[in-house]
Amino acid sequence: MESFDNTKTAEQTENESPAEQKRKYKPPKPKRKKAIYHIDELKSTGIRRRVEEYARELTRKFAIYAYAVISVVAFTFMLITMCSLGYEGLIDGNSIGVAETKEEIEAVRTSLNEEIKELSGSESGQVERLKFRLKVVSEENYTPSEEIRQNMVKYSSAMLVGCTIYVDGEPRVTLRTRKDAESALEKIKNQYFEEGMECTSEILNKIEFVSEETTYASASSVDGAVRALNDVTDSSRGYTVEEGDTLWGIARRNETTVNTLLELNPQLSAGETIVIRVGDIVQVPAPKPVVDVKTVIKDAVIEESVPNTMIEVEDASLYIGQSRIVDYGSDGWHKITADITRINGIEDEALRVLKKEEMLSNPVPGEIHIGITPVPKGIGSGYFSWPVSGARITSGFGPRWGSTHTGVDLAITLGTPVRASDEGRVVFAGWNSGGYGNLIKVDHGNGYQTWYAHLSKIYVRNGEVVSKGEVIGAVGSTGNSTGPHLHFEVRISGSPKNPLKYLP
Numbered sequence: 001m002e003s004f005d006n007t008k009t010a011e012q013t014e015n016e017s018p019a020e021q022k023r024k025y026k027p028p029k030p031k032r033k034k035a036i037y038h039i040d041e042l043k044s045t046g047i048r049r050r051v052e053e054y055a056r057e058l059t060r061k062f063a064i065y066a067y068a069v070i071s072v073v074a075f076t077f078m079l080i081t082m083c084s085l086g087y088e089g090l091i092d093g094n095s096i097g098v099a100e101t102k103e104e105i106e107a108v109r110t111s112l113n114e115e116i117k118e119l120s121g122s123e124s125g126q127v128e129r130l131k132f133r134l135k136v137v138s139e140e141n142y143t144p145s146e147e148i149r150q151n152m153v154k155y156s157s158a159m160l161v162g163c164t165i166y167v168d169g170e171p172r173v174t175l176r177t178r179k180d181a182e183s184a185l186e187k188i189k190n191q192y193f194e195e196g197m198e199c200t201s202e203i204l205n206k207i208e209f210v211s212e213e214t215t216y217a218s219a220s221s222v223d224g225a226v227r228a229l230n231d232v233t234d235s236s237r238g239y240t241v242e243e244g245d246t247l248w249g250i251a252r253r254n255e256t257t258v259n260t261l262l263e264l265n266p267q268l269s270a271g272e273t274i275v276i277r278v279g280d281i282v283q284v285p286a287p288k289p290v291v292d293v294k295t296v297i298k299d300a301v302i303e304e305s306v307p308n309t310m311i312e313v314e315d316a317s318l319y320i321g322q323s324r325i326v327d328y329g330s331d332g333w334h335k336i337t338a339d340i341t342r343i344n345g346i347e348d349e350a351l352r353v354l355k356k357e358e359m360l361s362n363p364v365p366g367e368i369h370i371g372i373t374p375v376p377k378g379i380g381s382g383y384f385s386w387p388v389s390g391a392r393i394t395s396g397f398g399p400r401w402g403s404t405h406t407g408v409d410l411a412i413t414l415g416t417p418v419r420a421s422d423e424g425r426v427v428f429a430g431w432n433s434g435g436y437g438n439l440i441k442v443d444h445g446n447g448y449q450t451w452y453a454h455l456s457k458i459y460v461r462n463g464e465v466v467s468k469g470e471v472i473g474a475v476g477s478t479g480n481s482t483g484p485h486l487h488f489e490v491r492i493s494g495s496p497k498n499p500l501k502y503l504p
């Protein structure tokens, strides 16, 4: 009784949450110090101390005010030095940029008008109506003259004969001159070059230059044309699903989203669940630029992983069609020198020409087990094996005590695994009240049946297909039995035969 009480108390304490324990513990309140001055003290040390404190307070306040004032003054000074007056150019009330002097903007207009005159061959359509407005601006906010020029171009109405680039028969972009068009294509062609390496490149599309009338304002600049020709169109390509692929994984590797994949592949979401199988072709986005560029880089040095191989091992414990990876191994790493080919900047590994290889670490092969056992169909081979091994035959087949013993009794330790004597289908698995106790009957589909009686455990169900040697139950002593043993029968068309004649 005493010990019980002790336990109870201990439990109670344990059950209290830390919060409850804290609530009970009250730390002593710190005593507030009271300043009590004797009248004499006030007159001498006390008053002096208060005066000193007041002086310190004043000093501190002054320091804050002084700091604030200095900050404001400094900021204003900075504003004055950083900002200056500039001129804003205006055409039809629209700003085209700000420069330090009117002359700078005028110079841009003069040079632009000269070019327009040269290209269009007439004085008309030049940029006129330029007005100025004084403006406060910080120096770094002056508009670069190239930007002023581009803003000004919009107000030219000049017509000229420009050069349109046709890609595979389609007009794509119009520039002011053929020279501009050629230089835009040259930039496109060389954009995937690797600095300091020997590179060659070609445009894979059919390119034509056609002279076409255009306005100076709408014709594209060289950089604008490069952007237009590099512009990607939505396109897709087929991806073949590999072992271990998931929709999410495919999306991530192709820099897209699962939703995009589902939009591109409506067949995937047709059912309730999304299923992708190895070998299926899934459309993945493959943005395609207007112009395709093939670049060859000679003697490129690349460090990359080397995929490992899988050693295939036959495994009888697996059915044909099944496989199991028992060791993943690991990839290697190598440094190579090769001529590589890039299509729109991405290497096509099929076109790689290997020149030199240096292994930095070797790949370690993995191991995969491949099933070789035929999938059971429930048809026996006609050849039987022992349902238990190492048993002692305690009673044979034949007449016994005035009747017939329909099988053999195999005495062995309780719980010993009982194996199907041949491949077949379970036609009975359960309790038999006629004396067999827990009984399994396997029909071998060829006229034979085998029976397994007095079992302590049944591991199979009626209708199940079992392979030869498969564990179906455990030795017991159920039903009409005097000790642990397996009563085993072989029957042909229902009539019991001497099992020993069928066992090896």
Ligand SMILES: [Zn+2]
Residues within 6 Å of the ligand: 395, 405, 407, 408, 409, 487, 488
């Ligand atoms: Zn028996």
